[in-house]
Amino acid sequence: MSNPQFEIRNSKSFDGKSYLDMELLRFTTAGSVDDGKSTLIGRLLYDSKSIFEDQYEAIKTSSEKHGDEYVNLALLTDGLKAEREQGITIDVAYRYFSTPKRKFIIADTPGHIQYTRNMVTGASTANLAVILVDARHGVVEQTKRHSIIASLLGIPHIAVCINKMDLVEYKEDVYAKIVEDYRLFATRLKTKDIQFIPISALNGDNVVHRSDKMKWYEGGTLMYLLETIHIASDINHIDMRLPIQYVIRPYNNGFHDYRGYAGRIASGVIRPGDNIVVLPSGFTSKVKSVELDGKKMEEAYAPLSVTVLLEDDIDISRGDMLVREGNLPRQSQDIEAMVCWMSDKPILLNGKYALKHTTKDVRAVVKEIKYKLDINTLHRVTENPTIGMNDVGRITIRTTAPLCFDSYTKNRDTGSFILIDEASNVTVGACMIID
Amino acid sequence: MSYTLNHLKTLESESIFVLREVAAQFHNPAILFSGGKDSILVTYLAKKAFYPASIPFPLVHIDTGHNFPETLEYRDGLVKKLGVKLIVGSVQQSIDDGMVAEEKGYSASRIRLQTTTLLDIIEKNKFDACIGGARRDEEKARAKERFFSHRDEFGQWDPKNQRPELWNLFNGRMQQGENFRVFPISNWTELDVWQYLAMEGIEMPSLYFSHKRKVFERDGVLLAESPFIPMKPNDVAEEKIVRFRTIGDITSTGATLSAAASMDDIIQEVAASRVTERGGRADDKRGETSMEDRKKVGYF
DSSP states (O other): OOOTTOOOOOSOSSOSGGGSSOEEEEEEEEEOTTTTHHHHHHHHHHHTTOOOHHHHHHHHHHHHHHTOSSOOTHHHHOOSHHHHHHTOOOSOEEEEEEOSSEEEEEEEEEOSGGGHHHHHHHHTTOSEEEEEEETTTOSOHHHHHHHHHHHHTTOSEEEEEEEOGGGGTTOHHHHHHHHHHHHHHHTTOSOOEEEEEEOBTTTTBTTTBOOSSOTTOOSOOHHHHHHHOOOGGGSOOSSOEEEOOEEEOOOSTTOTTOOEEEEEOOBSEEOTTOEEEEETTOOEEEEEEEEETTEEOSOEETTOEEEEEESSOOOOOTTOEEEETTOOOEEEEEEEEEEEEOSSSOOOTTOEEEEEETTEEEEEEEEEEEEEEOTTTOOEEOSSOOOOTTOEEEEEEEEEEEEEEOOTTTOTTTTEEEEEOTTTOOEEEEEEEOO | OOOOOOHHHHHHHHHHHHHHHHHHHOSSEEEEOOSSHHHHHHHHHHHHHHTTSOOSSOEEEEEOSOOOHHHHHHHHHHHHHHTOOEEEEEHHHHHHTTSSOOOOSTTOOSHHHHHHHHHHHHHHHTOSEEEOOOOTTSOTTGGGOOSEEEEOTTOOOOGGGOOOOBTTBOOOOOOTTOEEEEOTTTTOOHHHHHHHHHHHTOOOOGGGSOEEEEEEEETTEEEEOOTTSOOOTTOOOEEEEEEESSOOOTTTBOEEEOOOOSHHHHHHHHHHOSSOGGGGBGGGGGOTTHHHHHHHTTOO
């Protein structure tokens, strides 16, 4: 029993020092049992020398126990007992690896329609989505569904990997046809940066190393894309938004009058001397200091956690938002949003839910269900739409107090909120605010 | 100017955000402190998150009674330095009270017994959130953990039915009697932890650095010679140059042969390592899903 494609690592190809100054890229992979997703992740981990001996030994032993003929790399990602027994991915699993250039977090999510909510969870914080297409089958319903979810969740970059090229004799025309089909479909997506790579995850073609069997392909490998894709501009550095999480008031000598407003910058840049407005009160003040752990900063930007001190003593508490004068978010109690529903009880028209937006908690009532979106076709169902588990749709809500928000396309942090069932306390809706 | 953050700053910012959410959303949170590098990191991140106020959580140490003396020394020093409150939950006490029975045999361990003591301490102190230093890259069941992990009134984890966790919106709502486990450093890897501790110049327990120690091998794990671990007739303890990659209860923490004597040495060693840090943990070798099984009933 051996698996020559996946040998264990011998040594890291880089030392600890070069690791210090790297960017973090979060990407999501969605897929189902046979499309080679686990093999692709295994390949990325293996070729970046991130599979450890004891991990490999452990999955080898359990593959033998399951009677598998080869070392089943899916066991690396499927952690729960039920997942191992059934050979499926149920929940989001997070994987970590790094190369000398970047550190990566993979949110590995199941691809089946019944796990749409897990896909949405994984996609909510991703910079990039890897979409796998089986070269033998081309663009299928699942490809479209994954792409639509990635686009809906505002993932800025999509890498479409046309996998199993080895099974179509590495033919260029097969690849070209799939690219054409996908492009045609993708005109309806919001994500503009879409790249295509022909790969064989099993044999390692164009995953980390360039393939010598597809000379016709002139682009980079998947790893090259992951390592070099420009993500710094994906964060909004224009509209300063600082939702206040917590007010720091030390009760110790030396800091009697200290009032620090703690929060993580959602977008934009904040500097001492900036004129700011506190929302929703509308009070204005000037930034006295931006600091963390007593160290003052000349400027701070998203997504840094900071503590801000103001020149004036004004009433600010959790749920308020600091913004820059002349650049205000929208403020309203009536909000339109796309919702992905995550509960087996369908969304209730006129139903009341707890709502969490940035650091603010309010209650909301569902005023209107405009339509349900068919996430395989983008078709809108407007007649008596019911939004049940794993459905996506457009709703209008009214909140008990005004929210300060931006559209989701402008700002993923101030443009998103969740709905919570007030009886069970479970998160039931993931919502993205529409312009 | 380009507004980019390196990965350590990104992780630090994320963890501080989570810690502040805990302080804001819960009434009575605590940090579960094991004396290992991960809980040390969490404690220092909490210091940063609330400075100049003191850390608004007590440290809770579930003491198996089978400690490395160095761990207790470090713990007490840290508590004094940061001015935090320490609460010790004693497994020995739980045994004496008849709540649990000691395991028998050569591989007897108090790891499972810790869960009872932990749940007891949570109940007695009415903690509604316990902050832990678990990381998703450590172990396969932990790869599935949320930042905010809900526990029912029995302290149980239901891995198949976890709350979705979207964006940076953490839902800490719960019923009376339930509680949360919160993992602020979920996204850190072992290398990230060491890089950060070195960058910040944080003093670490001596056990992490290479030293001479009498050890013996059992089931592929090098265990420290200790009155708490019964030796089999043909077990022979030999003095070796070792260090510990993880620090826990003495009976289940394996040593590694290592000459890494400084933070930089450790970082080099971790970067080049061929086995995971938990590869040296005897408690994880009790079955394929031993961590998941322990977590379901309320383990850290």
